[in-house]
Amino acid sequence: MSAPQNAAPVIEIRDLTKVYRMGDVxxxxxxxxxxxxxxxxxxxxxxxxxSGKSTLMNIIGCLDRPTAGTYRLDGIDVSRLDRDxxxxxxxxxxxxxxxxxxxxxxxxxxxxxxxxxxxxxLGLTAPERAKRSRDALARVGLAGREDHYPSQLSGxxxxxxxxxxxxxxxxxxxxxxxxxxxxxxxxxEEVIGIFQELNDAGKTVVLITHEPDIAAHxxxxxxxxxxxxxxxxxxxxxxxKHPDAAAGEPVAFPFPxxxxxxxxx
Amino acid sequence: MKVTAMRxxxxxxxxxxxxxxxxxxxxxxxxxxxxxxACVITMVAVGTGASSSIQATINSLGSNFIMVFPGAAMSGxxxxxxxxxxxxxxxxxxxxxECPAVAYVSPGARTNAQIVAGEQNWGTxxxxxxxxxxxxxxxxxxxxxxxxxxxxxxxxxxAVLGSTVAENLFPNGDAGGSTIRIKHVPFKVVGxxxxxxxxxxxxxxxxxxxxxxxxxxxxxxxxxxxxxxYVSARSADQVGQAQIEIEALLRQRHRLGPGQESDFNMRSQxxxxxxxxxxxxxxxxxxxxxxxxxxxxxxxxxxNIMLVSVTERTREIGVRLAIGAKGRHVLLQFLLxxxxxxxxxxxxxxxxxxxxxxxxxxxxxxxxQVSTGSVLLAFGFAAAIGVFFGFYPAxxxxxxxxxxxxxxx
Ligand SMILES: Nc1ncnc2c1ncn2[C@@H]1O[C@H](COP(=O)(O)OP(=O)(O)OP(=O)(O)O)[C@@H](O)[C@H]1O
Ligand SMILES: [Mg+2]
Numbered sequence: 001m002s003a004p005q006n007a008a009p010v011i012e013i014r015d016l017t018k019v020y021r022m023g024d025v026x027x028x029x030x031x032x033x034x035x036x037x038x039x040x041x042x043x044x045x046x047x048x049x050x051s052g053k054s055t056l057m058n059i060i061g062c063l064d065r066p067t068a069g070t071y072r073l074d075g076i077d078v079s080r081l082d083r084d085x086x087x088x089x090x091x092x093x094x095x096x097x098x099x100x101x102x103x104x105x106x107x108x109x110x111x112x113x114x115x116x117x118x119x120x121x122l123g124l125t126a127p128e129r130a131k132r133s134r135d136a137l138a139r140v141g142l143a144g145r146e147d148h149y150p151s152q153l154s155g156x157x158x159x160x161x162x163x164x165x166x167x168x169x170x171x172x173x174x175x176x177x178x179x180x181x182x183x184x185x186x187x188x189e190e191v192i193g194i195f196q197e198l199n200d201a202g203k204t205v206v207l208i209t210h211e212p213d214i215a216a217h218x219x220x221x222x223x224x225x226x227x228x229x230x231x232x233x234x235x236x237x238x239x240x241k242h243p244d245a246a247a248g249e250p251v252a253f254p255f256p257x258x259x260x261x262x263x264x265x
Numbered sequence: 266m267k268v269t270a271m272r273x274x275x276x277x278x279x280x281x282x283x284x285x286x287x288x289x290x291x292x293x294x295x296x297x298x299x300x301x302x303a304c305v306i307t308m309v310a311v312g313t314g315a316s317s318s319i320q321a322t323i324n325s326l327g328s329n330f331i332m333v334f335p336g337a338a339m340s341g342x343x344x345x346x347x348x349x350x351x352x353x354x355x356x357x358x359x360x361x362x363e364c365p366a367v368a369y370v371s372p373g374a375r376t377n378a379q380i381v382a383g384e385q386n387w388g389t390x391x392x393x394x395x396x397x398x399x400x401x402x403x404x405x406x407x408x409x410x411x412x413x414x415x416x417x418x419x420x421x422x423x424a425v426l427g428s429t430v431a432e433n434l435f436p437n438g439d440a441g442g443s444t445i446r447i448k449h450v451p452f453k454v455v456g457x458x459x460x461x462x463x464x465x466x467x468x469x470x471x472x473x474x475x476x477x478x479x480x481x482x483x484x485x486x487x488x489x490x491x492x493x494x495y496v497s498a499r500s501a502d503q504v505g506q507a508q509i510e511i512e513a514l515l516r517q518r519h520r521l522g523p524g525q526e527s528d529f530n531m532r533s534q535x536x537x538x539x540x541x542x543x544x545x546x547x548x549x550x551x552x553x554x555x556x557x558x559x560x561x562x563x564x565x566x567x568x569n570i571m572l573v574s575v576t577e578r579t580r581e582i583g584v585r586l587a588i589g590a591k592g593r594h595v596l597l598q599f600l601l602x603x604x605x606x607x608x609x610x611x612x613x614x615x616x617x618x619x620x621x622x623x624x625x626x627x628x629x630x631x632x633x634q635v636s637t638g639s640v641l642l643a644f645g646f647a648a649a650i651g652v653f654f655g656f657y658p659a660x661x662x663x664x665x666x667x668x669x670x671x672x673x674x
Pocket of ligand 1: 020021022027028029047048049050051052053054055056
């Protein structure tokens with residue numbers, strides 16, 4: 001494990017609720033969620049459609065604010081921040097990967113990756129930005145494709161550009177909402193492999209997926225149902241480089257449990 | 266500070282990229298601004314050209330110039346005199362003798378006549394004037410001499426030709442010393458006036474003959490009345506005073522009681538100038554509003570295309586917001602795009618605005634004068650239109666909710 005035992009959790013959520021109001025109708029998307037994610041963890045969020053996964057992810061990503069409850073990100077209480085402050089937090093601490101890649105068309109891969117640096121407070125010069133962008137692309141295995149346009153890249157490559165874009169600011173967490181949802185199974189393996197490598201290098205990753213094969217790459221699976229966390233479990237790692245991988249049984253879904261973590265309240 | 270400047274530069278780059286991406290659409294959007302700016306510059310150039318040629322003409326009338334006409338005061342700038350003139354050469358002499366603010370006076374007696382010189386024939390105006398006339402009109406004799414006081418007193422049959430007349434009667438340039446016949450009366454040509462060109466009404470001032478008023482009235486007209494009196498005040502400051510003195514003197518000479526309307530009227534060079542300035546100002550306002558409307562339409566075009574652009578790029582805005590763009594970054598980006606559209610459009614408009622007046626002068630023969638002020642004004646106005654009409658779409662973009670924007674199909 002790359003996360004030191006005593007480090008403060010990256011994500012600390014307490015009794016989070018989210019209510020959407022549509023006219024007279026209230027939709028209780030989250031009904032009291034508590035979740036702690038330690039640094040260096042790799043969490044897969046699963047659950048049926050409409051259970052509140054994306055809602056939770058949007059709040060974790062500071063795209064949205066909870067109706068009630070607290071959320072500390074990297075030690076900072078972000079649940080009551082205003083629009084601009086949340087934008088700054090998103091830029092500095094969060095890397096987003098979307099299901100539909102969301103790259104800017106007619107914009108080269110490097111320029112897409114540089115984009116977060118243009119809005120940040122790092123004060124990098126153009127050559128420094130370009131270098132960071134190239135490094136990020138190299139980390140996702142796209143060295144040599146810097147000048148390609150999204151239309152010249154395969155879906156998997158586009159998603160890797162998106163991961164590079166999420167990485168380029170060196171955020172505290174990587175968030176991904178169904179990052180392999182638009183990819184075939186072989187490309188999905190390729191993309192989840194990159195998340196796994198990044199996690200092995202110490203990056204905290206939280207992703208939503210519907211696919212058990214994808215979730216099997218995580219260290220921990222949080223199962224959301226009807227706006228509540230239903231199960232939260234550590235899973236056996238299948239990774240060759242992990243000593244416990246050999247000892248673990250082959251992954252048999254739903255949850256081959258290694259060490260059930262206590263569900264927080 | 267450095268960071269802010271750099272970020273501004275980055276966002277400008279982003280905006281320019283968007284314009285380059287949609288070249289055709291950008292060009293069509295800019296059309297209104299292009300036309301508007303080119304219009305403003307061309308109109309002002311044509312207007313300035315016209316008014317400076319009017320000014321030159323007015324100046325060519327001579328300094329401190331006052332004209333006294335027969336008939337009551339003008340209404341609405343138009344001379345509506347049709348009755349018989351009450352002005353006489355004696356009125357002119359009296360003005361010279363009795364008005365201290367007046368320097369030069371000359372009667373003006375006009376008749377139209379057919380002129381014959383050898384084989385050549387030319388119809389023109391003949392003006393009978395006094396020896397002060399060249400000083401009043403600031404008009405010199407180019408070739409020969411003006412006639413003298415003696416010529417006037419003796420009603421000598423001498424004439425000075427306008428250059429157009431001289432050219433037509435004497436194509437070989439041998440006017441000096443020759444004899445012409447005006448209404449069959451032989452006149453000796455003593456001089457040719459220097460060329461003056463057209464007046465404000467576009468009439469050729471060189472198409473006239475000048476002779477002693479005594480001779481013209483006796484030999485050619487058969488009326489004791491004159492058409493006008495030319496007066497020159499001692500200085501520009503004394504033009505008003507001169508008018509008061511002339512008014513009082515002529516009313517007294519014409520025996521007009523206190524309630525009676527004057528049977529003459531006056532116009533100073535200043536009044537003529539202000540009338541024509543008024544005319545060109547009205548023209549400028551008309552043309553200016555046409556240009557303003559096309560700039561306005563151009564601005565609305567920009568607003569429209571920016572709104573379309575914001576809608577089209579909702580997801581892009583969502584991505585930018587998600588990766589940490591603040592509302593003001595997005596606002597600035599779209600505002601800069603709008604400004605870039607209007608500034609590039611304004612630049613093309615300026616180029617056209619420099620070219621068109623040139624072509625107008627070349628092919629329509631109209632005097633034009635491009636003023637730096639109008640170029641700056643038109644360009645600045647175009648940029649301001651970008652800000653004004655770009656603001657609403659940009660603000661709309663900046664207020665999008667990131668989640669909604671990301672979900673937008
Ligand atoms: N903006 C919104 N306004 C109203 N209701 C919403 C809004 N966003 C989500 N909801 C509702 O909140 C609930 C949870 O939605 P959410 O998108 O979090 O589900 P999900 O678990 O991500 O589903 P999926 O697996 O299909 O992506 C759903 O009932 C949804 O209809
Ligand atoms: Mg979802």
